[in-house]
Amino acid sequence: MKKIESRAHTDPEKTQKMAVSLYDTLTRSVQEIRPEDGKTLRFYCCGPTVYGPAHIGNLRTFLLQDVFRRTVEISGLPVNHVRNITDVDDKTIRESNNKGVPLKEFTREWTERFHRDSHALNMLAPTAEPAATGHIRQQIELIECLIDRGHAYASKSGSVYFRVSSFEDYGRLSRLREREITTGRATPDDDEPIDADEYERDSGADFALWKAHKKEDGDVFWDSPWGRGRPGWHLECSAMSMAFLGETFDLHGGGVDLVFPHHENEIAQSEACTCKPFARHWFHCAHLMVHGEKMSKSLGNLYTLDDIQAKGYGPMDLRYVLTSAHYRQQLNFTIDSLNAAKNALKRLRKKADALIETAGITREAFYDPEAIIKNSPEDAGVFRTAWQELIDDLNTPGALGEVFRTLGRIEKASIDADGNKQLAFSFAKIIHALGLDLHPDQEKTEAPEEIRKLAEERWQAKKRKDFARADALREELNEAGWSVLDRKDGYELEAG
């Protein structure tokens, strides 16, 4: 039998820790992401707009950011992770009006739902989660600075715009030339036609920093030197990121749709005021498609975590699917991929149980980042090829492939007692970075209420010998992804 080498490889010459690299949109190259201060990585993510449940596309972006943060942290480097809540913009105001619920109450409900989903998906809570409405003062101050420096102007109606032509570097991130910028939508967070307030702006490319109060805004407004109004969406992120992470920070992330204009505008507003570089690196996640199409309500292919659970899959199945493709590649989501995820997780769960047992460690220790850092080698020992894939541009599919390959090799090898502990913790290191919760209770999927109701109805139909009705209900359950197994005095529901 082959003996697996399980000792830590430490290079005494190497003084710097291994860094995680990412493709930096700003330089269009893979860069090592190191903290400027050498101590803590400062990472800002554009958070959810809380006017409805997050869809699985939004969740993919947040989950991949979570994998990045986990990988950095388990490598031993703390992360100051700030992710905002967009709780005032055109969409939140419109939807709260449609529902007749005050904006604050409306966004609180959707924020809670987002927290519930994030927790179920095993996402780490950000270090800070500022809400846009809690930082109006900082946003007004930023506008004042921009007006003072000649980068912004107020219109007659009391809106304030950023003068794009005043910022020479505009377009550096998205590499769009001015000609293309001026013909694009200047304020895509506006649902009104592009020319609605065009007469107010000096150029079509200029975007709103402050929006004067309109009738439709109802009681949503704040007082400002330019009159009543509310901040523009782009400004919110500039103000909150700088308030929490400083004028220059290490990394800024979001979905690829945010590169232009949202992030381009964030750079312009921030750098025009501070005269310092804003984010040092930019991390963008490619979009999720569903069955080959863009996700949209009208196509009926917009899924939430609840929708996935109603089909009999657990949050870990979804986490696995959404994180197991490379972040720079579009992911084509299919329901079928959840079945493959379920099987892969089953295998990993079995391995985790076996490794925990042979190493004689507790389950708590296996999930404890401090114990993992203490007991696994920096390069993850036997799992070093998987670790290497992860830290090299966050190659999650590569890492998973290597994990399964390594697990196969271990099966055929003998390992000494000392090695077992290190082996279990090295495996734990990768599992922690991927954020997979392999607790046995994650395997069970509770049928949602409407499914349980259908099954009960079917059971009653069967009892009264209405077999046609019982069959029709069985069919309905099968279509929803559930099968019923009849027992002598009852039935069981099984997903898949």
Ligand code: AMP
């Ligand atoms: P929102 O709640 O609309 O502000 O978006 C939250 C995050 O989800 C942003 O980073 C978006 O770029 C991202 N996002 C939106 N649609 C998708 C999608 N289909 N796939 C991946 N990420 C997305």
Ligand code: ZN
């Ligand atoms: Zn943002």
